[in-house]
Amino acid sequence: MKKLKVHVKMPGPLYEKVLADLKRPHEFAGERVGFLYTTHKIIGGRMIIWINSYSPVKDDHYIYDRSVGARFSGAAIRDAMEQVITHNSGSVYVHLHNHKGVPAPSEADKNGIPGVVQSLVHANPTATHGYLILSKNSFFVRLQLPGGSLVTAPECISVIGKPMVFHYPGKRLHKFGDKYxxxxxxxxxxxxxxxxxxxxxxxxxxxxxxxxxxxxxxxxxxxxxxxxxxxxxxxxxxxxxxxxxxxxxxxxxxxxxxxxxxxxxxxxxxxxxxxxxxxxxxxxxxxxxxxxxxxxxxxxxxxxxxxxxxxxxxxxxxxxxxxxxxxxxxxxxxxxxxxxxxxxxxxxxxxxxxxxxxxxxxxxxxxxxxxxxxxxxxxxxxxxxxxxxxxxxxxxxxxxxxxxxxxxxxxxxxxxxxxxxxxxxxxxxxxxxxxxxxxxxxx
Ligand SMILES: [Zn+2]
Ligand SMILES: [Zn+2]
CATH class of the missing domain: 3.40.50.720 (NAD(P)-binding Rossmann-like Domain)
Known part of the structure; x- marks a missing residue:
């Protein structure tokens, strides 16, 4: 089967809300995290994933731990699992690296995040789950499509705002000479x-x-x-x-x-x-x-x-x-x-x-x-x-x-x-x- 071209779409107002929310300081947690919820559809050789809502991990679900940016209780994950089951939705675990340019997962991210994503996959295996790292102006996404493993990078991530933001992770700018x-x-x-x-x-x-x-x-x-x-x-x-x-x-x-x-x-x-x-x-x-x-x-x-x-x-x-x-x-x-x-x-x-x-x-x-x-x-x-x-x-x-x-x-x-x-x-x-x-x- 030909590889699906995956495109993740997110509404501009929701994107702004998530960025603002993740920047809020917490009493002791070094960073905030949350869950985005999605639906998806396969059309031709493409899978489009629409992000349509967000819920932050609640303040009292964070656990004090100086060794990682954010540690949270099982209750936070249970809330997210309930959400994907009730609404038959997919999920994207999201946090912010507060710098410019393309973010990359830290060692703590690599160790901690796959387990969180797996819990959501178990809750609703028919949906797509994954994680998103935001920076001030870019994205890093990994997705697990139904029946796949957590490695898929989307072809495109776009924010539907004024203006729109398009990020094509695997593609390079090409030269057009004098034409344009x-x-x-x-x-x-x-x-x-x-x-x-x-x-x-x-x-x-x-x-x-x-x-x-x-x-x-x-x-x-x-x-x-x-x-x-x-x-x-x-x-x-x-x-x-x-x-x-x-x-x-x-x-x-x-x-x-x-x-x-x-x-x-x-x-x-x-x-x-x-x-x-x-x-x-x-x-x-x-x-x-x-x-x-x-x-x-x-x-x-x-x-x-x-x-x-x-x-x-x-x-x-x-x-x-x-x-x-x-x-x-x-x-x-x-x-x-x-x-x-x-x-x-x-x-x-x-x-x-x-x-x-x-x-x-x-x-x-x-x-x-x-x-x-x-x-x-x-x-x-x-x-x-x-x-x-x-x-x-x-x-x-x-x-x-x-x-x-x-x-x-x-x-x-x-x-x-x-x-x-x-x-x-x-x-x-x-x-x-x-x-x-x-x-x-x-x-
Ligand atoms: Zn209207
Ligand atoms: Zn991180």
């Missing part, structure tokens, strides 16, 4: 990361085709593209990469995008999914970022919910032409960045029950949707900029505005007034504790 010299300001790792991350585009019409073209120029080597439609005559006013012959040949939109990718970036590995994303949902669950260029609120809501569950930042773009009472047309649109743990499209009042209801009521009679190339270009370019920021963090701004509102009459793209009415609390539509494979309670 004009975008080297994005950071020394940026081109390497563009070559590693899996970015999906859902919908390859007026918006998605622009996104595909720009991804090719940037050097995104592992795109996954989803669309079941073929090119039609009415698409030629805006479908980037489409040729006149594609109308006669009824070329699939995924093939048009793939052709564009290949012509610009010969080394690209485009995964084409010729249908609704729901029919290829598992392929999407393995992606790192999704850009959604879909037509209606129901599709957006469904796509966002899926991305939230599987810890994938979702960037939504869309444009609309509406006619006012005087019969005059106006162009509007939006770019929304929805990151697990931060405000979602419902928090932002972009998706509401009212809009979904109205849309459902006139299902099938939406008529011809006016669409033009330049607003799609503006919105798609902005989305691509957000993807670049998420991957590289080059702006150091953390992307404050996650809802940008487009006025095509004036040609402006500004933070939406909706941002003023955001609730103070974190999003409760999609709790981080429900990330990953839906859990069942064991009886």
């Amino acid at each position: 010299s004009r975008q080297s300001f994005l950071g020394p790792e940026s081109q390497f990361l563009f070559g590693q991350v899996r970015v999906a585009i859902v919908g390859l019409g007026g918006g998605g085709s622009h996104v595909a073209q720009q991804f090719a120029h940037i050097g995104i080597l592992n795109p996954a593209i989803f669309d079941g439609d073929h090119a039609e005559e009415s698409n030629l006013n805006r479908l980037i990469g489409a040729w006149f012959m594609d109308i006669l040949r009824r070329t699939l939109k995924t093939r048009i995008a793939k052709r564009l990718f290949k012509k610009i970036l010969p080394g690209v590995a485009v995964e084409c999914y010729d249908g609704r994303w729901q029919d290829y949902a598992e392929a999407m669950q393995t992606c790192d970022i999704v850009v959604g260029c879909v037509d209606d609120y129901a599709s957006r809501a469904e796509l966002e919910a899926e991305c939230r569950r599987y810890l994938i930042p979702y960037i939504d773009i869309g444009m609309d032409v509406h006619v006012d009472e005087a019969g005059k047309s106006h162009i509007s649109g939006q770019v929304i960045t929805s990151i697990p743990g931060w405000p979602c499209m419902r928090c932002l009042q972009f998706v509401t029950e009212e809009k979904l209801g109205k849309e459902a009521a006139k299902y099938g009679q939406a008529g011809i949707r006016p669409q033009v190339v330049w607003p799609n270009g503006t919105l798609a370019s902005t989305a691509v900029g957000i993807v670049v920021e998420l991957i590289t963090g080059w702006t150091s701004q953390g992307m404050g505005n996650n809802y940008l509102s487009y006025d095509g009459d004036k040609g402006t793209l500004v933070p939406s007034h909706r941002l003023k009415f955001l609730p103070e609390e974190a999003c409760d539509h999609f709790p981080l504790s429900q990330s990953g494979v839906p859990a069942y309670q064991s009886l």
Whole structure:
């Protein structure tokens, strides 16, 4: 059997919480430890592990012992065992080495940790267990997959935050020569990361085709593209990469995008999914970022919910032409960045029950949707900029505005007034504790 590519994903807010918690001083213990809980799924040749909750070892479960950093009682391990049994989850034993750079296990770690992990393996052998050493800015992970031994290093560990953090332990940065010299300001790792991350585009019409073209120029080597439609005559006013012959040949939109990718970036590995994303949902669950260029609120809501569950930042773009009472047309649109743990499209009042209801009521009679190339270009370019920021963090701004509102009459793209009415609390539509494979309670 081919070796599984393992990817561990952790939500940004949880990562920050764990770091802060592990730094808290204890009355006598030299360091703090805790347990992260996970679900996992094997999809194709990949295993994705989603970390969705954390519990620190309780203060009174530490045992005084000057010879090691942290020693704790059997009660601490029993708590963790109970957790993995009750929720059928996996576990990751976590502690912090408070320095910068890639941490390595100490002698005490090597002697002490495997026994802790084995207890958890015995409690739930069907799950994946292991340990994680955090440093201030890096990771060391060892995992025991079901039926395996404690040696597996994941291919990737990522933190789903603003920006995202990607760590590929076994991979080296490669040189690209002069090809990307004009975008080297994005950071020394940026081109390497563009070559590693899996970015999906859902919908390859007026918006998605622009996104595909720009991804090719940037050097995104592992795109996954989803669309079941073929090119039609009415698409030629805006479908980037489409040729006149594609109308006669009824070329699939995924093939048009793939052709564009290949012509610009010969080394690209485009995964084409010729249908609704729901029919290829598992392929999407393995992606790192999704850009959604879909037509209606129901599709957006469904796509966002899926991305939230599987810890994938979702960037939504869309444009609309509406006619006012005087019969005059106006162009509007939006770019929304929805990151697990931060405000979602419902928090932002972009998706509401009212809009979904109205849309459902006139299902099938939406008529011809006016669409033009330049607003799609503006919105798609902005989305691509957000993807670049998420991957590289080059702006150091953390992307404050996650809802940008487009006025095509004036040609402006500004933070939406909706941002003023955001609730103070974190999003409760999609709790981080429900990330990953839906859990069942064991009886
Ligand atoms: Zn240690
Ligand atoms: Zn929300």
